[in-house]
Amino acid sequence: MIRATRFEAAEFGGPIMPRLRDLPAPQGREVIVEVSHCGVCHTDLHVHHGGYAIGGGRELRFSDRGVKPPLVLGHEIVGRVIEAGPDTGPLPEGPVAVYPWIGCGRCFRCDAGEDHLCASGKFLGVFAPGGYASHVTVPDPRYLIDIGDIDPAIAALFGCSGLTCFAALKKVAQLPDAAGLIIIGAGGLGQTAIALAQQTGRRNIVAVDTSADKRAQSLALGAKAALDPAEATPKALAEAAEGPILAVLDFVGSEATTALATAALEKGGTLVVIGLFGGELRYPLPLVPIRALTIVGSYVGSLADMAEYVAHVREHGVPHIPVDRKPMAAAGEVLAALGRGEIAGRTVLVNSADGETA
Ligand SMILES: [Zn+2]
Numbered sequence: 001m002i003r004a005t006r007f008e009a010a011e012f013g014g015p016i017m018p019r020l021r022d023l024p025a026p027q028g029r030e031v032i033v034e035v036s037h038c039g040v041c042h043t044d045l046h047v048h049h050g051g052y053a054i055g056g057g058r059e060l061r062f063s064d065r066g067v068k069p070p071l072v073l074g075h076e077i078v079g080r081v082i083e084a085g086p087d088t089g090p091l092p093e094g095p096v097a098v099y100p101w102i103g104c105g106r107c108f109r110c111d112a113g114e115d116h117l118c119a120s121g122k123f124l125g126v127f128a129p130g131g132y133a134s135h136v137t138v139p140d141p142r143y144l145i146d147i148g149d150i151d152p153a154i155a156a157l158f159g160c161s162g163l164t165c166f167a168a169l170k171k172v173a174q175l176p177d178a179a180g181l182i183i184i185g186a187g188g189l190g191q192t193a194i195a196l197a198q199q200t201g202r203r204n205i206v207a208v209d210t211s212a213d214k215r216a217q218s219l220a221l222g223a224k225a226a227l228d229p230a231e232a233t234p235k236a237l238a239e240a241a242e243g244p245i246l247a248v249l250d251f252v253g254s255e256a257t258t259a260l261a262t263a264a265l266e267k268g269g270t271l272v273v274i275g276l277f278g279g280e281l282r283y284p285l286p287l288v289p290i291r292a293l294t295i296v297g298s299y300v301g302s303l304a305d306m307a308e309y310v311a312h313v314r315e316h317g318v319p320h321i322p323v324d325r326k327p328m329a330a331a332g333e334v335l336a337a338l339g340r341g342e343i344a345g346r347t348v349l350v351n352s353a354d355g356e357t358a
């Protein structure tokens with residue numbers, strides 16, 4: 001029996017407090033991972049808060065989708081296997097990143113390896129206890145990806161921000177390298193996407209962000225131009241991209257950003273909505289066919305995408321995103337600071353090396 005420390009919220013919006021919990025021995029193909037690192041993500045804020053704004057003052061409630069407190073947040077998990085069920089077979093010995101978007105294992109999505117689109121997902125840190133803890137139970141070792149000697153604090157982000165950017169870029173991978181690619185929102189995800197797009201040969205990347213710092217960082221990562229939204233007219237974007245804008249990755253996902261994106265796209269262009277800011281998409285329907293637009297949502301990525309992403313990182317290097325480390329016990333404070341917009345880059349919670357939750 002493993003006694004785990006979990007940093008739990010007893011109710012939506014409630015304080016995050018340490019609790020000792022006895023983890024049941026792993027059954028079947030289950031494994032218990034001793035968590036070394038867990039990233040703190042904006043999604044955690046939404047789960048903690050209990051919902052997303054979906055426009056018109058309405059909310060998508062997590063409680064309606066089967067999320068039940070106590071909440072153990074955290075889906076950006078790195079650790080080591082320390083206990084395994086009887087049917088697991090050989091296990092990775094070194095540090096692993098955990099694929100958190102785990103499905104039911106019984107539906108057509110899960111059969112196709114698209115756990116992240118499963119209607120009965122058991123996502124770690126959302127529907128099942130996550131990584132704000134000393135230990136996490138994972139249903140199958142196939143969700144573990146060997147990270148080799150990659151910095152574990154960086155690898156913690158692979159299952160979420162890295163995967164999200166990689167899978168979103170795959171949705172426009174068919175476009176020619178010279179196509180204009182607009183990245184709206186140049187925070188952690190947007191910057192990762194810029195770096196990745198650059199690594200994969202995209203030449204005409206333009207970032208849009210309200211922050212001068214983030215615009216400067218975007219240029220350093222390989223964007224050809226970076227504009228403030230106030231100056232980002234469709235014409236200015238096309239000029240900055242030096243070519244037709246065929247793809248927009250919207251990491252904000254607000255009414256203003258999707259309006260800008262749909263106005264800026266050339267015929268046949270693709271808008272990928274990733275951000276979860278909230279609101280409604282407003283666009284004249286006849287223009288969708290007339291302009292042959294593709295509007296597609298991208299939500300994290302599949303287990304295969306994550307493996308592909310880790311292989312990409314091993315070959316090309318990790319897109320540099322500033323990562324701050326904090327002790328696991330600071331989970332509640334870090335989440336609150338993120339909610340107040342006080343965190344630049346990403347924060348990763350760390351359990352100290354002797355297994356204590358520092
Ligand atoms: Zn995340």
Ligand SMILES: [Zn+2]
Nearest residue numbers: 104107110118
């Ligand atoms: Zn399923």
